Amino acid sequence: MKVRIKFTKTGYMKFVGHLDTMRYFQKAIRRAELPVAFSGGYSPHMIMSFAAPLGVGTTSLGEYFDMELTETMPTAEIQQRLNExxxxGVTVCSVRQVEDGKASTAMALVAAADYYVSFRDGKEPSVPWREKFSEFLDQKEIVVTKKTKRSEKTVDIxxxxxxxxxxxxxIFxxxxxxxxxxxxxxxxxxxFMKWIGEExxxxxxxxxxxxxxxDAGENRNPRFIPLEELGEEV
Amino acid sequence: MRKLALNDEIMLKIDKAARYIGGEVNSVMKDKNKVDLRFCMAFPDVYEIGMSNLGMAILYDSFNKREDVWCERLFSPWTDLDQLMREQHIPLFALESQDPVKDFDMLGITLGYEMCYTNVLQLLDLSGIPLKAEERGMDFPIVIGGGACAYNPEPLAPFFDLFYIGEGEISYNALFDAYIGNKKAGGSKADFLKKAAQVPGIYVPSFYDVTYKEDGTIASFIPNTPEAPEKVEKQLIVDMEKDYNALEAPVVPFIKATQDRVTLEIQRGCIRGCRFCQAGMIYRPTRERDVEDLKEAARIMLKNTGHEEISLSSLSSSDYSQLKELVTFLIDEFRAKAVNISLPSLRIDAFALDVMSKVQDVKKSSLTFAPEAGSQRLRDVINKGLTEEDILHGAGEAFEGGWNRVKLYFMLGLPTETEEDMKGIAHLAEKIAERYYEIPKDRRNGKVQINVSTSFFVPKPFTPFQWAPMYREEEFIEKAKIVKNEIRSQLNQKSIRYNWHEPDVTVLEGFLARGDRRSADVILKAYEKGALYDAWSENFHYEIWKEAFAETGMDIEFYTLRERNTDEILPWDFIDAGVTKEFLIREWKQAKAETVTPNCRQRCSGCGARKYEGGVCFEGKN
Structure with missing residues (x-):
């Protein structure tokens, strides 16, 4: 049985990095005594896949990972046992059964994400910015230079x-x-800051x-649906 | 939600900010207004190291079982945060409440190794606590030292209000009661210290006066207060079934600790009596835990932590009488649940090879031997009962079983060492390589790889070598070169890799290990000049320490190079560690006579630890 877990990561947990969050859940799954599937070999690892890494310092209301269980059990029970x-700062907010297969792993499916961004106290721009935002978006293209280790390239974002x-x-x-x-x-x-003349x-x-x-859309017409909606409670 | 002591900007600037957030699974939160005593338990090194310390985990759990006490944790801020805290005058805080350390009733600092001493001063300094105990009144926490280095607390004496000698499970309750009673009665700090001095195992340094002879040795060491005992007795658990505080739910770090696993303590003490080994002396007598208790503890700790690995902790684990049963149980019970069994270094025999092949990939794992000395003569001097025959036999069986990597650990600079003993290290490695190539080529697993490591010997208090001289850095390097050249001149030199530890840290460790109260000036000076994290080679700056010696007028060689007379008063003589001075003197003489002393199970050597009326001294004699 493959299940998709949705969880929040708030408060001081935002300082726990992506790899440590994975380790956190690996241990939590063992504490909850869920029948998780393992790979073979001398050092077996849990069969699980995280959707999108979250940077240190960013909170989230919608993080996802998938895991494989060796037996079927009610999704509500999985949720309850994990939440115990x-x-x-971490709450499991939904558990859904999803279809098996590599193409449908949480990571492969990720197409878009919602963010809410605000300014920290004392870090607001010195010039009025709210009224400029729609103008910023109205541009035909927004070209940025992306630096990689080897090269620089310009991209229209x-x-x-x-x-x-x-x-x-x-801003949402x-x-x-x-x-x-x-x-x-x-x-x-x-x-945006540079565009309004702020460093x-x-x-x-x-x-x-x-x-x-x-993205559940067809023929290049995107239709974004939350990852959890691809699964169902059982 | 708890508010962190550090703001986001700092947290995002520093490395591994999760070191400082607390709130881990199984960490203990209480209402600070509903407890009578707030205890801050510190380990003077970085989080990942400190969180791997079993003693601290046991005491944290044990203290928090008291409803009137809240014990929180504290570790050294890494150098990046250290700098920011100084610049921005941010007081050091405990992990759970994120409250300043200065607000606590007690600050207990684990002294696991000598090279952490400047980090002890960092903890006090960043907390805004005056470094010298005499400058602190009741408005500052009572600063307590404990752990292995408390067996010679004198180099740190001026910085601490009191030291706890021995295993922490025993006397802390009495100490807490004394503190709470004194606080409620409105008593002064001096009142409390007088009460504390009467608690078994507690040493209050300010209650003792030391005078020195003209040659610099101690003339007298006597209590100046009627409440202070002449001898401070180490505390220990005698009944490991009844009185052992078995951990059930240790804290699970968010970031990967050095020991990211369940640690199962199987016994305390060691029957072997290696003459260089402090742990083997101060933790006597050997006391085993019941194997059924251990099985239960393994189950419950794995369940409550979710760790994917379990390891056994003890000295000389092969001497645990129920080892076979325990290890077989762990493998049978937990391998199927994908739990790794991390084996301690075992005496290599058929049993060890069998379990090793079950839990490790033979191709990737290596055999470990610690002969400690290169010749049988010197192994007799140090009472290391491992013979060349044992090693060659064990290695041979392992090679037949498919292993091809061997690690060998030795010490250089042991008492009575000669050039032949040093060369013996190379010769032993060569013989192991030869043994490997006795196996027919078609049954061998490629080339053999032998890693030889040497450290330099540091004499420690309460060992038969506590009177022994050390060497200068250049002499240590010379010794390492002799080993290196001898290895390079041998037939199988390409199969043998050699590395040795830096000698300057060793010499300093030797100074701190056998230092006295006057040594504190050097530690303070080195700290003021920027010494910190001396246990981390990348942060260790010997020149700072050299300047500290020069500026304080202290002579390091008085402490390191001198062979002490057995009638000299040693700085730690006021502690009763169980082993008697008569025994240690006897062993020192036996060492010089190259005579071995049998282990505790073969014959009692009358070390003194029998007085505790437990453990190996009474095995099978109930």
């Missing part, structure tokens, strides 16, 4: 900003997140990931 062994709007004190955005077009909210924000500040943004989506 979570720490403050406008097509990868699927949605963006002012929300509360900050839905960004492309497949491996080919993965776009970081920091990159969008830094580009981007270090540690200026508070970022929260809110959802991760698969």
């Amino acid at each position: 062994t979570m720490v403050e 406008r097509p990868f900003i699927y949605k963006a709007e002012l929300l509360d004190e900050g 955005m839905q960004l492309a997140s497949a491996s080919s077009n993965y776009t970081k909210p920091e990159l969008v924000m830094d580009t 981007p500040k270090e540690f200026a943004y508070l970022i929260e990931r809110r959802e991760v989506y698969a």
Whole structure:
């Protein structure tokens, strides 16, 4: 049985990095005594796959991983047993059974993600920015220079900003997140800052990931649905 | 949700910020207003190292079982955070509550190794606690030292209010009661210290006066307060079934600790009596835990932590009488659940090879031998009962079973060592290589690889070698070169790799291990000049220490090079560690006579530990 777990990562847990979060869940699954499947060999590992790594310092309301169980059990029980062994800041918010197969792993499915970005206290731009944001988005293209170890290349990120709007004190955005077009909210924000004539500040943004989506659309018409909706409670 | 002591900007700047957040699975939260005593338990090294310390885990659990006590944890901030805390005047905080250490009633610091002493001062300094005990009133935490290095607490004496000698499970309750009673009665710090001095195992350094002779040795060491006992007796658990605090749910770190696994303590003490080994002397008598208790403990700790590995902890694990049953149980019970069994270094015999082949990939694992000395003569001097025949036989069987990697550990600079003993290290490695190539080629698993490591010997208090001289750095290097050249001149030199430890750290460790109260000045000076994390080779700067010696006018060689007379008053003589001075003197003489002493199960050597009325001294005599 393959299940997809959705969890939150808030508060001080944002300082626990991606690999350590994986280790955290590996141990949690053992504490919950779930019948998880292992690979063979001298040092077997759990068969699990995380959807999209979350950077240190970013909180999330919608993280995902898939895991393989050797026997079928009610998804509600899995959720309950995991939640009994979570720490403050991590809550399992849904468990759904999903179809087997490599093409449908959480990681392969990731197409887009929602973020909410606000400015840390004292890190707001010195010029008015709220009214400029829609103008920024109205540009035909938003060209950024991406530096890699070997080269620099220019990319138009406008097509990868699927949605963006002012929300509360900050900005809500839905960004492309497949491996080919993965776009970081920091990159969008830094580009916006430069566009309004501000030098981007270090540690200026508070970022929260809110959802991760698969693309269920056909014929190049994207239809983003949260990863959990590809599965069902059993 | 708990509020962190450090702001996001700092947290995002520093390496491994998760070291400082607390809140791990099984960490203990309490209401600080509902306890009478807040204890901050510190390990003066970085989180990943400190969280691997079993003693600290046991005491954390044990203290928190008291409803009126909340014990929290503290580790050394890494150098990046250290700098930021100094620049921004951020006080050091405990992990659980994130409250300043200064607000605690007690600060207990584990002293596991000498090279952590500057980190002890860092903890006090960053907490805003005056470094010298005499400068601290009741408004600062009572600073307590414990652990292996507390068996010679004198180099740290001025910085601590008291030391706890021995195993922590025994006397802390009495100490806490004394503190809480004194606090409720509105007593002063001096009142409390007087009460503390009467608790078994507690040493209050300020209650003792030391005078020195003209030659620099100690003339007298006497209590200056009626409450302070002449001898401080080490504390230990006698009944390992009734009084052992079996861990059930140790804290599970978010980041990978050095020992990222369940540690199962199978016994305390060692029957062997190696004359260089401090642990083998101060933890006497050997006390085994019941094998059924251990099976249960393994089950419950794996369940409560979710760790994917379990290891056994003890000195000389092969001497645990129920080892076979325990290891077989662990393999049968947990391998199927994909739990790794991490074996301690076992005496290589048929049993060891059998279990090793079950839990490790033979092609990737190696055999470990610790002959410690290169010749039989010197092994007799140090009372290491491992013969060349044992090693060649064990290695031979392993080679037949498919192994082809061997690790060998030795010490250089042992008492009475000659050039022949040093060359013996090379010769032994050569014989092991030859043994490998006796196996027909078609049955061999490629080439043999022998790794020889030498460390330099450091004499430790409460060992028969506590009177022995050490060497200078250049002499140590000379010894290592003799070994290296001898290895290089042999037929199988290409199969043998050799590496040796840096001698300067060793010499300093020797100074700190057998130092006295006057040594504290050097530690303080070195700390003030920037020494920190001396146990980490990349952070160790010997020149700082050399300057500290020069500026304090202390002579390191008085402490390291001198062979002491057995009638000299040693700085740690006021401690009763169980082994008597008569026994140690006898062993020192036996060493010089190259005579071995049988182990505790073969024959009692009258070391003194029998007075505790438990353990190996009474095995089968209930």
